[in-house]
Structure formats: structure tokens, C-alpha cells
Amino acid sequence: MNAAFVVFDQMTALDFVGFYDPLSRLKSMDFMPGFQWQICSFCDDVSDSQDLRFDPDSVGQSLSDFDLLVVPGGYGSRSLQHNEKFIDWLKTATPVPLKASVCTGSLLLGAAGFLKGKRATTHPKAYAELSRYCAQVTDQRVVDEDNIVTARGVFSSIDLGLYLVERLAGKETRAEIAKQMDYPFYSKG
Numbered sequence: 001m002n003a004a005f006v007v008f009d010q011m012t013a014l015d016f017v018g019f020y021d022p023l024s025r026l027k028s029m030d031f032m033p034g035f036q037w038q039i040c041s042f043c044d045d046v047s048d049s050q051d052l053r054f055d056p057d058s059v060g061q062s063l064s065d066f067d068l069l070v071v072p073g074g075y076g077s078r079s080l081q082h083n084e085k086f087i088d089w090l091k092t093a094t095p096v097p098l099k100a101s102v103c104t105g106s107l108l109l110g111a112a113g114f115l116k117g118k119r120a121t122t123h124p125k126a127y128a129e130l131s132r133y134c135a136q137v138t139d140q141r142v143v144d145e146d147n148i149v150t151a152r153g154v155f156s157s158i159d160l161g162l163y164l165v166e167r168l169a170g171k172e173t174r175a176e177i178a179k180q181m182d183y184p185f186y187s188k189g
Contacts, residue, residue, distance in 0.1 A: 019164065039057045106150045110132070
């Protein structure tokens with residue numbers, strides 16, 4: 001399993017770290033020793049909204065060969081959804097079998113056309129914006145539409161990470177990782 005974790009300038013760091021932590025434990029806790037990831041960006045210089053810097057593994061390279069794509073949200077997503085070059089880069093993930101986002105990352109998946117005809121969620125303040133990209137906006141914490149999974153606001157990123165862990169490695173693995181994280185939600189098998 002090879003995952004692409006997208007980063008972009010002015011993203012929300014917790015969006016990223018929230019899903020990164022449980023997913024990376026698939027490897028570090030030996031549930032999926034072959035689980036690999038790359039931090040992928042469209043540009044070299046990436047920092048969150050508070051100037052925390054990220055060093056991407058790949059810049060501007062096609063996303064087509066990954067098995068999983070996860071996109072955070074943040075202030076930067078508001079302008080990037082209208083940035084044709086960025087969206088064209090994101091569209092290279094069309095063949096990726098499982099795509100996910102948290103918070104306003106769903107606006108980016110939507111702008112790339114991945115939410116067409118699907119239910120999706122985002123931060124409650126972005127519901128109206130999201131409605132132009134999907135069939136139905138829902139207030140569920142995590143929405144699974146088979147090959148697309150979206151999660152609500154910032155803190156739901158941990159829930160998204162654990163949800164994806166369960167999809168990839170099962171309920172017991174999710175429970176063990178949640179227990180190791182001392183995360184009280186989704187920790188019961």
C-alpha cells in the first residue's frame with residue numbers, strides 16, 4: 001500500500017497530523033509493514049497558516065501511482081480550489097482507488113471532479129461552498145462513498161485517520177491503534 005499525503009501552503013497542520021499519526025502507525029506498530037507514504041506537494045515551499053514548515057518528498061509529480069490519497073484542509077484550500085494548475089495536478093490522482101479529505105480539503109477534491117454525484121462533508125462554515133461540487137452535503141463526521149471518504153472540521157482528522165485504518169486493516173487494528181494513541185473515540189472493538 002502506497003499513500004500520498006498532500007500538503008499545500010496555508011493548510012491546517014492538525015488536519016494533516018490528525019490523519020498522518022494513525023495511518024503511519026500501521027507501519028510503526030507492524031500491522032502493515034509494507035505501508036509506505038510520501039508527502040506530496042505542488043510547490044517547494046509549504047507552511048501551515050502559522051508558518052510551521054513542511055518538507056515534501058515529491059513536488060509536482062504525478063499522483064497516479066498511489067493506492068491512497070489524503071488531502072487536508074485549511075485557508076489555502078479556498079484559493080487553490082480555483083487554481084487551475086493545482087487542480088490539474090490533483091486530477092493526476094484520478095486512478096487512485098481511495099481518496100480522502102478532511103475539512104476544506106473536500107473543496108479541492110470537489111474542484112478536481114472527484115465528488116460528482118456523491119455525498120460529502122467539510123467544515124460547517126464551508127457547506128455552501130461544497131454544495132456546488134457534490135450531490136449532497138451532509139453534517140456526518142465521516143462520510144464514506146466507496147472510493148471517496150470525507151471528514152468534517154479540523155479535529156475530525158483523527159477520526160478520518162482511524163476510519164481509514166479500519167478500512168485498510170480492520171476493526172481490531174483500529175482499536176489497537178486508538179488505544180495506543182490514548183484516543184477515547186473509536187477505541188472499542
